[in-house]
Amino acid sequence: MLFVLVTSVLGISYVLLLSMKILDSSPGNEKTIQLSEIIQRGARSFLLHEYQVFLPIVVALSLVLGFLLGWNIAGAFLVGALLSTLSGFFGMTIATKANARTSWAARYGLGKALKIAFSGGAVMGLTVSSLGLLGLVFVYTLTKDASKVSYYSLGASFVALFARVGGGIFTKAADVGADIVGKTEANLPEDDPRNPAVIADNVGDNVGDVAGMGADLFESYVGSIFSALALAFALNDERKSSFALFTVSVGLLASMFAVAVTRFLSDKSKDAASTLRMGTILASSALVASLLFYSLFQKSFVEFLVVLTGVIIGIAIGLLTEFYTSGARVERLAKSALMGPANFLINGLALGMESTLVVTLMIALGVVFCHRLLGLYGVALSAVGMLATLGMSLSIDAYGPIADNAGGIAQMAGLGEDVRMITDQLDAVGNTTAAMGKGFAIASAAMTSLALFANFASVSHLESFDIRQPALFVGALIGAMLPFFFSALTMKAVGYAADEMVEEIRRQIREIPGIISGESLPDYARCVQIATRGALKRMVIPSLLAVGSPVLTYLSLGAVAVAGLLIGATTCGVMIAIFMSNSGGAWDNAKKYVEEGHFGGKGSVTHKATVVGDTVGDPFKDTAGPSINILIKLMAVTSVVIATMRR
């Protein structure tokens, strides 16, 4: 625990150092500074409004927990909620500072710009890991009971749900709204400052892909570590729990090392993709090498193998995502658009559905292997292995929206063709890393849920039960339905919020004279406000569903039905998440492929067909798909908590 504390404090110090370095660099001219500030204000305003919605619930829940179960439990819950909120807020603040600085640095070449954008992402990545670990140490010291750490995890999950669902609805409502009126009706190009929703679109990248993604992975990180610890404690095996803690600490150190090296290399980088890929490989290799060394010393070779399996699954799933959302597969998909939008859609849907095969088999094999070696603890430990270098992998994820924002600012501030070309390059790499990050987030959610399920089964004493009870099957049936229903809610939420957005944009263009001629500025803040309101209003019901379903099932049908519920929701949820994420990613990239001049290029009938697919894919890959990660994790952690309470 002391080692964990030291690494997390080291991590936080490095984050502060990085933040200072970013703030030290020039934010550019008056225009870029102004734009960056508007975006930042919008993002902050969204988060503050979001907090107003969920903080009262968090406080109320912790009071209930405190009265019922004791104040240390309430404290654990509160720490989880606050640290997740804090990481999101801090990471996003730095990200919105890094965007203008990236576009300004692009004037001095790709390397400089890459360095700032990546550093901005690294602040998010390392904050999540460091604070996650710090909170863990704190809660464990507070409660002196590994099973109580579940409340820490619950707090983090709770916040993550709102962050992911709310952020996901916001970002796509803004994006779709901006596209529909801006591009289609008023014929404005992407990122045009005359489009009233352009700022909201940029804000969306930050609240969805930075804050939302960060909260999602904070939850996976904390949940997997908690599961491994609790299962190790249940076995009364201190060597096992210290191995898990050692793995995450070394993982954080390896991530910091990899971030430092990547920053150093990016200065002279000519190819952003390969620099970032090298960083990822470096983090994993450093982790694996240190653990190998440690296990030779400690004779814990089996544990090492399990962690290695987790690392390999994580990497392999990233590569598989890349396989399905780029290269030959996407070219073939783009070709299908020649036969019209319907054909493009059918093929994209089929592609996403097909992509579930190998990922599933890989996770299944990994789980069987790790369980053979170390039992349920092995399953949890491999999840820990997969997430150990989260510091680095999340850095690369969060780099994407910064690069995207930088491109928007460069365009809006008129920084010239050269700068825009560099930010476009960075943005393209960001799209690939975002797709891979989504795959990783799904896989880690699956592994974490599995680890939590193991915990639930262990706490509920379901050692010997009769499978012929219908409760298991009925629970699974209801569980399998939830991700579908949940996706319907989030997809419709995007639709409604986008409609409100469209009306507001039309109103501004109609009522404020001189917007289209560029003489007067649109009311950006009002668009942000509308997307914020639209998102927050519609995130409550899906959230209640996630928390309420295991509670209701437990009370009405018992623990076996909850086991079924978790099995149904997790297995079916993972499939839908993979399907939606890969269909969406493939449509997006097929559209970009056509825009590069293939099959008729921009403006052709084929291009129009791909735009339809991309628009359908947007809520798939950025709202409904990622939200399911949280749904299944929150359901699992809620179940663990109920089972613990009932014990």
Place this chain on the structure above:
Amino acid sequence: MLFVLVTSVLGISYVLLLSMKILDSSPGNEKTIQLSEIIQRGARSFLLHEYQVFLPIVVALSLVLGFLLGWNIAGAFLVGALLSTLSGFFGMTIATKANARTSWAARYGLGKALKIAFSGGAVMGLTVSSLGLLGLVFVYTLTKDASKVSYYSLGASFVALFARVGGGIFTKAADVGADIVGKTEANLPEDDPRNPAVIADNVGDNVGDVAGMGADLFESYVGSIFSALALAFALNDERKSSFALFTVSVGLLASMFAVAVTRFLSDKSKDAASTLRMGTILASSALVASLLFYSLFQKSFVEFLVVLTGVIIGIAIGLLTEFYTSGARVERLAKSALMGPANFLINGLALGMESTLVVTLMIALGVVFCHRLLGLYGVALSAVGMLATLGMSLSIDAYGPIADNAGGIAQMAGLGEDVRMITDQLDAVGNTTAAMGKGFAIASAAMTSLALFANFASVSHLESFDIRQPALFVGALIGAMLPFFFSALTMKAVGYAADEMVEEIRRQIREIPGIISGESLPDYARCVQIATRGALKRMVIPSLLAVGSPVLTYLSLGAVAVAGLLIGATTCGVMIAIFMSNSGGAWDNAKKYVEEGHFGGKGSVTHKATVVGDTVGDPFKDTAGPSINILIKLMAVTSVVIATMRR
């Protein structure tokens, strides 16, 4: 058993009588006769080719079964396969005779046409039930062991898979091909004889929606009865098994009665929908009343309640399907097409996903209720109750494609506006009944799979097992993936087969002069041949997946993993099937709603958007969705067979 034998023989006699009555009516003039014959020849040729693909496999499998397990088992398997094949062939032959006769009868008013079309459907419906029961009696007499009836069910499932998947690919490849070139490129109206694929399109309705649907429900019917019998025998309770047998026999009699009354009423009918609805209500009421009487007499009131639950679930799911694919929901969906195809698609996808909620909760409640009352046997018995009046419900299902064909023939033979108006009315009703039939098929597949699962669990002696074994979860993960992967395969198969079709249509229009001017006939047979080849080639791999996955899982991971596999595949499969069927149905009807003149009407931009949705929905609702029914049933029955073999 004797009672069952008598009713099934009665059923067969009535079927023969009905067939003769249909053949007695006038097939019309030279043109309608010719068209009907071409369609019939195409449908027969498809079926014969299909048999060439699967009969060798069936024979080989029965030889293997014979050598390994005894010739009575091989016989049971063979009887299941042959009776399913025979019902499909006979039902379809009559359906292709009834189509021209329906269009000719439409000259004398709606009632006459409705009577013939419905009679044609009733031949299919009653053949399936009667032969299903006859085979059951035969196999039980042959083996004297209820558990051996599983091989009869396996034979039927095996054939159903090929019929459903092959027929589903054929029908949509022909439909999409005909639409793409005919409507879009050559600007021909629907059902225009100058379109080379028009016959293939009509053939498709027969092989997909008559033969395929019939085989699907034959399997559900046989599977649910087998499950109830086997579970009753396991309890050594003769009263229980005779109640199940009594229920199906009375159900068949009630269906025959309802068919007779419906035929009588249809003569004077002004409103096809209400006449058919009355028939359905009549069949269910007759069943419920007889059972109530029987249970008062036999003091088996609990059994009666369970059957009643099954009947209610079946009806309610039909109504729910109607709710989601017509009326206000569809109008709202059509309105969303005003914002373009992407919006229409997103809302349709969300609608289908949302529609899983109530259906799932209803099945879950029903299962819990029936299990409380009568244990696993209760679950199987409620499935039997749901399917008991299959004779009537399938009659109405199979009526749809006959009415559709009749419309096509009326158009191609130029029978005039009046006739076409009547066939259009019949067709519209057929679309609604088809959608409800799909809902019913899914619900019955879910209940049958559940009953088979109960059987599997009972045979495998999984009374006491440790849920913390990862095998259950891993099995469920793989199981949940299969319906997605399977859907990807079938959807892509439609795409490829449609592409081949499009090429052939283009070739004919290019190479055969005078097609477009109407001077020479296109080569209809060649189009049928191409769709046949395309469908048969691509139905093999999905089929192997369904049979192979439980076998492989059993051998590599054991019985618990197979239990997980079935849970994952059934729960997730049911959701996808509901989602695809309702999204597809809603898109289709929203398109029709716009074509009626709303939101711009035919030819408007809104209409184009709805056409995109409808085209995406076609493989959803007619290929991938329905095929999943068989996937989950075949997986379940295969698992039961393996478990029985291993015992």
